[in-house]
Amino acid sequence: MQNKQIRLAARPIGNPKDTDFQLTIEELPLLSTNDVLVEVHQLSLDPAMRGWMNAARSYIRPVEIGEVMRAGGAGKVIASENPKFAVGDFVTGSPSIQQYWLAKEGKGVTKIDTRLAPLSIWLSTLGMTGMTAYFGLLDIGEAKEGDVVVVSGGAGAVGSVVGQVAKIKGCRVVGIAGGQDKVDYMLNELGYDAAIDYRAGNLRTALRKACPEGIDVYFDNVGGEILDTCLSMLRMKARVVICGAISQYNATEGVSGPKNYLSLLVNRAKMEGFVVFDYASRYAEAAMAMGQWLREGKMKSKEHIVEGGVEDFLPTLMTLFEGDKIGKLILKLV
Ligand SMILES: NC(=O)c1ccc[n+]([C@@H]2O[C@H](COP(=O)([O-])OP(=O)(O)OC[C@H]3O[C@@H](n4cnc5c(N)ncnc54)[C@H](OP(=O)(O)O)[C@@H]3O)[C@@H](O)[C@H]2O)c1
Known part of the structure; x- marks a missing residue:
């Protein structure tokens, strides 16, 4: 059997481009004892993948040049030499x-x-994405009833789970995202209390209007100027959750750091980063809670599914940076 793969061919500078990747076709080897062969059905496309292409030290080793590009995903077992897995089992990894x-x-x-849920939900709300939102908001952000929670990337994969969990916990939720469609989605579908289009300009004025008494929890998915603006609006004892900084991932001149960090001092606030993998031993707790909310209709899981082949990986990945999608980005192999 032949296996089509996308390998990292060069470390991208700025936006990844076609020549940074190579399509290879390989014969699948025979299975050895305990091996499992999975037909990949869906691939999770995540902003973190941009970081894995860099050589820099991070929370996980970089993808090496020539290596198949790392990605989360789900599929079906089609051959197994492992007693724990049978042909026909659905799996993630x-x-x-x-x-x-x-x-x-x-x-x-x-x-x-x-x-219990289709593959796409196992990759989004019940997968790494949902886990990130749940533990980032509740453990790092310590969100509680009555808090004003602001979430950037508020219509995205992680952000839309953050906002919905915050609503369930009795917070006032303000979402920030790009474009009117996303504003409408956050207000009408996700039930946020206010939603702001950062591309319309005047983020500061809009935020003041949406949270006149300031911010208790800022869940940051984007970094850059949006982080800076939110820092300037913290309340006493606020918590800033550093989940990601997508606005900086393709920067060619270094990451631009926050200018307004002294707001942490003035407001006795804290800013803390986290990596979801550190919560692996507690994933079941989050999946139980969110599975229940999904069943009860208190939460929605939205996936933006693009159908194609592995060769569609790069153009699909780039939609993360271009903003034209709502919810979790998935490449469904057809
Ligand atoms: N710490 C962890 O363990 C962990 C785990 C998973 C994910 N993350 C991080 O969480 C963040 C969200 O990930 P996700 O999977 O949920 O992605 P996502 O929000 O579904 O997709 C990325 C979104 O970012 C927005 N964006 C792109 N460029 C931007 C810019 N220059 N300024 C502001 N917004 C921009 C776009 O929406 P707009 O149209 O709104 O611009 C885009 O849809 C990322 O930073 C990711 O690295 C962290």
Whole structure:
């Protein structure tokens, strides 16, 4: 059997481009004892992938030049030499950008129950994305009833879960995202109390109007000027959750850091970063809570699913940076 893969060919400078990747076709080897072969159905496309292309030290090792591009995903077991997995099982893990995932000794493969939720939800709200939102908001942000929670990337994968969980917890939620469609979505579909289009200009004025008494929790997905503006509006004892900084991921001249950080001093506030993988031992807790909210209709899971082949990886990934999608970005291999 042949396996189409996308490998990292060069470390991108600025926006990743076609020549940074290479399409390869490889014969699948025979399975050894305990190996599992998964037909990859859906790939999770995440902003973090841009960081993994860099050589810099991070929370996870970089993807090496020539290596198949790392990616989360889900699929079906089509051959198994491992007693824990049977042909036909649906699984998630980190299959990388390829059609077939040969998981040596079944490492990193997790069984999922597609009667409870479809694959796409296992990659979004019930997957790494939802876990990030849940623990970032509740553990790092310590959001509680009555708090004013502001979330950037508020219509995106992580952001839309953050805003909805904050609403469930009795917070006042203000979402920030680009464009009127996303503003309408945050207000009408996600039930936020206010929503702001940062591309319309005047973010500061709009934020003052939406949270006249300031911000208790700012969940930052984007960094840059939006982070700076939110820092200038913190309340006493506010918590700033550093989840990500997508506005900086393709920067060629270094990350631009926050100017208004002294607001942390004045307001006895704190700013803390986190990596979702540190919560792996508690994923079940979050999945139970959010699974329940989904079943009760208190929460919605939205996925933006693009159908294509592994060769569609790069143009699809770039929609993360161009802003033209709502919810979790998934490449469905057809
Ligand atoms: N710490 C962790 O463990 C962890 C885990 C997962 C994800 N993350 C981080 O969480 C953040 C959100 O990830 P996601 O998967 O949910 O992505 P996402 O929000 O679904 O997609 C990215 C969104 O970012 C916005 N964006 C792009 N460029 C921007 C810019 N220059 N300024 C402001 N907004 C911009 C776009 O929406 P607009 O149209 O609104 O601009 C785009 O839709 C990322 O920073 C990611 O790295 C962290």
